[in-house]
Amino acid sequence: MTETDDDALTPIVIAGGGIGGLTAALALRQQGHNIVLLEKANEISEVGAGLQLSPNACSVLQRLDVLKDLEAFAYAPDGLRIWSGENGKQLARVELGKFIRERHGNPFWVIHRADLQRVLLDRAQKTPGITIRLSCEVQDLTPSPYDHLVCIYRLGEETANQKCKALIGADGVWSRTRRHVPGHVNARFSGQVAYRATVPIDQVDDKFARDSGLWLHRNSHLVHYPIRGGRELNIVALAREDWSDETWSAKADKDAVLRVFKDWPAETRNLLGKPERWLKWALCSVDGSGPWTHGHVALMGDAAHAMLPFMAQGAAMAIEDAAILAKHLPKNVQNIPSALRSFERDRKPRASHIQGISRGNARTFHYSGPMAFARDTVLRLTKPKSLAARFDDIYGWTPEQ
Ligand SMILES: Cc1cc2nc3c(=O)[nH]c(=O)nc-3n(C[C@H](O)[C@H](O)[C@H](O)COP(=O)(O)OP(=O)(O)OC[C@H]3O[C@@H](n4cnc5c(N)ncnc54)[C@H](O)[C@@H]3O)c2cc1C
Incomplete structure (x- = not known):
């Protein structure tokens, strides 16, 4: 035709x-x-x-x-801070904000x-x-x-x-x-789920309120960043779990989230305890x-x-x-x-x-033992701008190519 x-x-x-x-x-x-x-x-x-x-x-x-x-x-966000979900220490920072805008001509x-x-x-x-x-x-x-x-x-x-x-x-x-x-x-269901919630930014510790955050732990990780012009914090907690559902909006229970993240640092558990309403999403590819x-x-x-x-x-x-x-x-x-x-x-x-x-990333984010040690050492030794530059081929793409 x-x-x-x-x-x-x-x-x-x-x-x-x-x-x-x-x-x-x-x-x-x-x-x-x-x-x-x-x-x-x-x-x-x-x-x-x-x-x-x-x-x-x-x-x-x-x-x-x-x-x-x-x-x-x-x-x-000016940057993405990467933390250990095992001991609460900062591992690295990825430069975002002005650096990315100037490097790629568009914002992050x-x-x-x-x-x-x-x-x-x-x-x-x-x-x-x-x-x-x-x-x-x-x-x-x-x-x-x-x-x-x-x-x-x-x-x-x-x-x-x-x-x-x-x-x-x-x-x-x-x-x-x-x-x-x-x-x-x-x-296909990946065997992993994402719990998602938002909370007013004035309810969270200053540490969570400006830069984006990524916390790494064996078999789970946590992502948070401000949204709505910085007025709310978005929280995504990801873990291995045998569950699947074809919807964006399956309701989840706060206690269930805290149970999954029971051996995490107190400050992250405090954060996970703030939102009243959680949604749960089965991760499929x-x-x-x-x-x-x-x-x-x-x-x-x-x-x-x-x-x-x-x-x-x-x-x-x-x-x-x-x-x-x-x-x-x-x-x-x-x-x-x-x-x-x-x-x-x-x-x-x-x-x-x-x-x-x-x-x-699904593998490296959830490393444990010597693999986690090696990952964390590389992160600690890499400068914020070098970490950001690793994503040049992703972030530097434009439709003109
Ligand atoms: C936890 C989590 C975090 C994520 N974070 C990010 C992120 O930070 N950045 C990023 O880029 N991506 C992220 N993603 C991925 C992103 O959400 C999806 O890739 C994106 O929403 C896909 O968009 P889409 O339009 O292809 O599909 P969808 O958003 O799923 O839209 C499909 C639409 O089609 C409609 N529909 C379905 N069947 C029919 C039909 N037969 N007839 C008519 N309409 C139909 C549905 O109702 C729906 O509105 C994340 C995903 C998850 C699960």
Whole structure:
């Protein structure tokens, strides 16, 4: 199927209004496509607390002109302090803030996911040519006799159709669109869970209130950073646990969190005791080396390559995917399947590389004994700017590449 001028009005359908789907809607619209975004939830409201938004993600958001709208909600930590979760001593500091901004031309921000999602949604809703439909669960895609495709979706109890020229599956780790890609790989539970909560910043010790923090312990670790312009602290406590659930928002019990972190230093247990409300998330991944495209269907973001959050790059990769997908789909693209394959070829090496780094961190963060000693010694001996420079290939990426 090739595109003619008449077909140019036929929309691209995006399944999923998460960070990846909304960014793709804006990027593809910037190329001149009409977009219909179908989201199965009845409102787009992001739970799940904070997100580290690294310069590579910010470079895409800058190009889409949404970075300035995010600034009021963001917080730019001066550094990331790495601590031993065994004895409470500081191991290292990674220089962020001004250093990263000057090095990569874009900020390293931490932000509440809801703030990022709301800014993207507001922009998409105000952009002519983008239609967002809620409570619409994409179910199927069929060819029609009229040289276009029909996306079938469920709207309440009804089934509805949407003519389209391509279907982009931005429907997350449990993607349904994935079924349209033969040989696809499904999500796998990693045996690890993340407990997430936020707490007003004035309730926490000064030590936690400014820089980001990463605490390392055998079989568990803790991450915290200020969000909402520095008014709240986001806390993520990760541990091995045999549990899984396909939702962002399974409730968790504070006592259960404290039990998992029972042999941690008192100051971290005090911090974990502050939030009244905890959410728990089963950490799953999708092997990004599997197929992402088939004909007029492409997967992106977590649907294509969900990764463990040990490099804090999952959403950043979904945002990067959106920019590169749009680059391969100019308005008058003649051969959509070929363009989607080019997108896959372009993105796969980077997504797989960063998945590999995340898997590696999953091991090193939880070392014990001599391996932990060796890791901590290297951290102690490395200067803050050198530690930051180790991430140049991740943070220095821009959509122009
Ligand atoms: C503990 C934790 C911490 C993390 N921290 C970071 C971080 O600091 N930085 C970072 O970059 N990343 C981080 N991530 C990863 C990041 O959250 C994900 O990679 C990112 O949200 C993926 O975005 P997405 O748009 O691909 O998918 P999702 O955000 O999952 O969005 C998918 C959307 O599709 C909708 N949907 C599903 N099925 C259908 C259907 N059939 N039809 C229509 N709609 C459908 C869903 O309702 C949802 O709205 C973290 C993840 C975890 C678990």
